Amino acid sequence: EADIYQTPRYLVIGTGKKITLECSQTMGHDKMYWYQQDPGMELHLIHYSYGVNSTEKGDLSSESTVSRIRTEHFPLTLESARPSHTSQYLCASRTGGGGELFFGEGSRLTVL
C-alpha cells in the first residue's frame, strides 16, 4: 500500500486567490509527479521532479509552479487562481528500480 497524501481533498475558492496543494510521501521516493485530470478525461502531466531542487515542466502547459525542497514534499502553487484552473490535481511518486507509480487521492479544485 502506498503512503502518499494530498491536502486539501476539496477546495472551493474565488478568482485571484493564491492556493497551494500539498503532496507528501513517506516512502523516500525520489521521483514525484503532478497530473491534471478533468472529469471523464485523460491525465496530463504538468510537473515532475527527480529529486531535491529538481523540477521540470510536463507535457501540458500549466500556470502553476512547484518546489522540491525536501524529498517527501512536492507542493503545487497557483499564484492567482482562475475558473480555467478548475480541475482535479493528482500527485504521484515512483519507486526506484521497478518504477511502480503510486497516486494520492487527489485534490479537487473549484475556482468561482
Next chain:
Amino acid sequence: KQEVTQIPAALSVPEGENLVLNCSFTDSAIYNLQWFRQDPGKGLTSLLLIQSSQREQTSGRLNASLDKSSGRSTLYIAASQPGDSATYLCAMRDANAGKSTFGDGTTLTVKP
C-alpha cells in the same frame, strides 16, 4: 510521441462474466506497463505492473499480459463483481523519456 489507446471506452457486463480490457501503444521501447483502477472522484490505485522483460502478472482475479512486439497489453478480470465497477487505465513508461503516458481508460460497469 508515445500514444496509448484503450478499447473499448466503456463496457457493461453481468456479474460473474469474465472480461478483457485492451491497451495498445505505439512505441515498442517500453520500460514497463502499469494497470490502474480509478473510482469516481478518487485517485488511481495500482493493480498490476509488468516489466518489459515479463509477459504477464497475476493478482487474485486479475491477470495482465504484455506483448511488446504487437504493442499490446490486456487486463483479464475473472468472475466479475459489482465492486469491480470503475475506470481502468493503463500507463506505459517508455525506456527513453522515463515518463508514463496514460490511456483514456475503459469504464467498466458490472451489473448485479
